[in-house]
Amino acid sequence: MKNALQVIGATDIVDLPELGWYNVPVRIDSGATSSAIHCAKVKLVKDGEQTSLHFFLDTKKGAPQQSYIVTDFKETVVRNSSGKEEKRYVIKTRITLFGKKIMTEFSLANRRKMQYPILLGRKLLKNRFLVDVSQKNLSSARRHTTLVRSKNSHA
Template sequence: MMLLLPGFSAQAANGEDVKIDEKWLLGRVEWLWLPALEESVKARIDSGAKTSSLSATEIEEFEREGEPWIRFNFHHERHSARLKVPLSRYVKIRQANSKKADRRPVVVLPVQVGGLVKEVEFTLKDRTRMLYPVLLGREFMSDDVLIDPSRRFVQPRFEPVEQ
């Protein structure tokens, strides 16, 4: 039985986006459509992380028309691709379990969760040993997302229309 909350607009079981009071409702894990991969991958929703992170190996910086770019491998389970994207910047990330800060490249990629479409800043880090290749942090959530950590896959999985 599902509790109907004020402002509740739809149920994912009906294939519709789930919103409460105009905010997108997400579970602790959601399907994330990455147009760069033309694939949906599982993403962990983590309000404890400030920035979002994307699994990347063999990261190389290069120049294209005088601008810095990054190429890297994305590989997790059945998803695999070599991506080339503009480099946004570098950040220093300090893990809670370490005193040493990692310097990581940041890229901006469009993503979609259910009907929520955003441009997201991702730090690149090898997440191949982790359960989820993508972590979505607080900056992704901004002011338009609510999280129900007791649920998974609240939003419907994006399915592209064949042309």
């Protein structure tokens, strides 16, 4: 018998420990193939044979105020929400959701005008989550309940 899928709502809260970004609000989008993260000042820097990708995360949504540099990335073409194709860089990082650490890919996108700095798409959701759009922040509610229980159990 297959494992039951975890129910996730239309929005949630995740941690990105490798990027030092915690309690990040995310939008669940089963219509999007891949996940996206808001970044600014994205640029390639070539140093001899080595090419690295430099970017900043959304400090207005609580990201650390620092430049990130990765050498493990790829370039892809994504159809944006307007239906236009655009070239984006894709990085891999781990997110924590419902207490599970999940390695996933994020395209670096300009989501400045969006309410949520991160969009979680089908590649991440597939075989892990069942989306119930009438719900919100189910993992953060569970996170709070677990914290309350653990505090009360030490009383």
